[in-house]
Amino acid sequence: MSTVTTEELSATTLLRFATAGSVDDGKSTLVGRLLHDSKSILTDQLEAVERASASRGQEGPDLALLTDGLRAEREQGITIDVAYRYFATPRRRFILADTPGHVQYTRNMVTGASTAELTVILVDARNGVVEQTRRHAAIAALLRVPHVVLAVNKMDLVKYEETVFAAIAEEFTAYASELGVPEVTAIPISALAGDNVVDPSANMDWYGGPTFLEHLETVPVSHDLAHCHARLPVQYVIRPQTAEHPDYRGYAGQIAAGTFRVGEQVTVLPSGRSTKIAGIDLLGTPVDVAWTTQSVTVLLEDDIDVSRGDLIVPSKDAPPTTQDVEATVCHVADAPLTVGHRVLLRHGTRTVKAIVKDIPSRLTLDDLSLHPHPGQLVANDIGRVKIRAAEPLPVDSYADSRRTGSFILIDPSDGTTLTAGMVGESFASPEPVKDLSDEDGWDF
Structure with a gap:
């Protein structure tokens, strides 16, 4: 040993x-x-x-x-x-x-x-x-x-x-x-x-x-994520409602990147409501500062609507929110991913309905050429996809953040993981989106 x-x-x-x-x-x-x-x-x-x-x-x-x-x-x-x-x-x-x-x-x-x-x-x-x-x-x-x-x-x-x-x-x-x-x-x-x-x-x-x-x-390794874009995906809302803390409302999660401080102006996404951090609890102890990978509970000054799946970010450094996501993906399921495929998109702690709008290209491994508009991706394929989500998502570029720039696509019928995606470009003003709504309620 x-x-x-x-x-x-x-x-x-x-x-x-x-x-x-x-x-x-x-x-x-x-x-x-x-x-x-x-x-x-x-x-x-x-x-x-x-x-x-x-x-x-x-x-x-x-x-x-x-x-x-x-x-x-x-x-x-x-x-x-x-x-x-x-x-x-x-x-x-x-x-x-x-x-x-x-x-x-x-x-x-x-x-x-x-x-x-x-x-x-x-x-x-x-x-x-x-x-x-x-x-x-x-x-x-x-x-x-x-x-x-x-x-x-x-x-x-x-x-x-x-x-x-x-x-x-x-x-x-x-x-x-x-x-x-x-x-x-x-x-x-x-x-x-x-x-x-x-x-x-x-x-x-x-x-x-x-x-x-x-x-x-x-080999040199850098773990200094404290200076990256600060991101806190909300995992759980804590309301103990005890005699000692009758009005306690905290938002718990693991800090994905960056540093948060008491008194800092923050924005809750995707709603866009802003407030200040009133307190930070770390392992039940109040602290003034918390940083990436720490699991914390954040208390806010204003009583605003925050729920699981929301993202707390510094107001001066908020990512854009968009329903249209373009990404490079690796398809991992046995069943193919096709244009028009209805999926669940999980980004951080948030899961929303989504539709595969387009598959612009698939990577050919032999010569690294791109096969345009293949129509589908099969198991182990790497390609580009355009996805339309039912709700706005606050996404970073994967180049900026491996945590908040990534997502997975899930089969809504059985929970199978279909695809792992890395956001390459999010576009707030995309080309007109074809209406892919249907009688099942996937109306975006």
């Missing part, structure tokens, strides 16, 4: 990262090797893996079992669900999302990478860049993940040849650059043998860069 002390943990930064790659590229083995060699697993966990490996006739421990926790995953030898792991070294704390490689579960990569500051994309050195590699790179670019690591795995199976690594790194970096990925760090590894995962490889003396763990520990 790691020997990190409480004092050391308090001084370290946190890195959220996700792994992605094709089936059998070795993601789970890499994560298992990372946890094992960095001494971040408990003795009983290792013993359980050793027993499970022995029962399957394997001579040594199968480190992939440290993350493939579902019975179906172990039986099939693939990752299905997103496996989250928490570990630490003396230099940094980590939250890892190990995402599936099978194309059927690409939707889970969107989930795992949506909050990541770094994405690790694995490539089998024998196969090079494949379609799923390009899809994962496109999703990382779409989600605006700041750092991408290309881990060229199974170098032991290509005799640790530098030319093999160099060719894959060059092809992937060129593709990622076209997508707009700001930074790619390529590292040759063998997760099974442990080369360049935690310890430098004696088999690749031609590589002079950091090991995988060294890069994770030193």
Whole structure:
């Protein structure tokens, strides 16, 4: 087990990262090797893996079992669900999302990478860049993940040849650059043998860069969201109505970004009513200032109508509200998304009825060309959509805020998540919208 002390943990930064790659590229083995060699697993966990490996006739421990926790995953030898792991070294704390490689579960990569500051994309050195590699790179670019690591795995199976690594790194970096990925760090590894995962490889003396763990520990990470556009999605209205607080009315939620202060002029959206913050309660204690990721209860000076789904913002920095949203999306459901599709749009804590007005284009992963007006998006497609919501929504650009610039589309009949969207452009004065109302009450 790691020997990190409480004092050391308090001084370290946190890195959220996700792994992605094709089936059998070795993601789970890499994560298992990372946890094992960095001494971040408990003795009983290792013993359980050793027993499970022995029962399957394997001579040594199968480190992939440290993350493939579902019975179906172990039986099939693939990752299905997103496996989250928490570990630490003396230099940094980590939250890892190990995402599936099978194309059927690409939707889970969107989930795992949506909050990541770094994405690790694995490539089998024998196969090079494949379609799923390009899809994962496109999703990382779409989600605006700041750092991408290309881990060229199974170098032991290509005799640790530098030319093999160099060719894959060059092809992937060129593709990622076209997508707009700001930074790619390529590292040759063998997760099974442990080369360049935690310890430098004696088999690749031609590589002079950091090991995988060294890069994770030193990559610059910024969590300074306190100076972003301040946003508080209201999750719950609190009215205890006790003898001690007969008139208490508070609006609770987790601050999505920015900082709020007592006395600050704020606006409640989408109504547009303005007031001032009369108080802020944090864990039941009054405070003068609260900032992003803190869960707080805000009290307002004026008695105005505020309910779940509303957004509290500084009056001087309020986003526009619009019923028409244009976004880039990744379609994650098996059923296609079509023009005229009636959906529920969930933005923050607000859910409204909406209609897919148009699908202007679909991205072709091979050459990054756009297929105009495809009419529909099928599972794992990336494309542009125009959506008309039944009510005004206060949306930010995803480039400005990953929290309030994103949304999901939901099937109203069974609650299935259909599409994950990133707002690219919201237009307050759009072209005339075709009347898509019907007898079911979807009259916008």
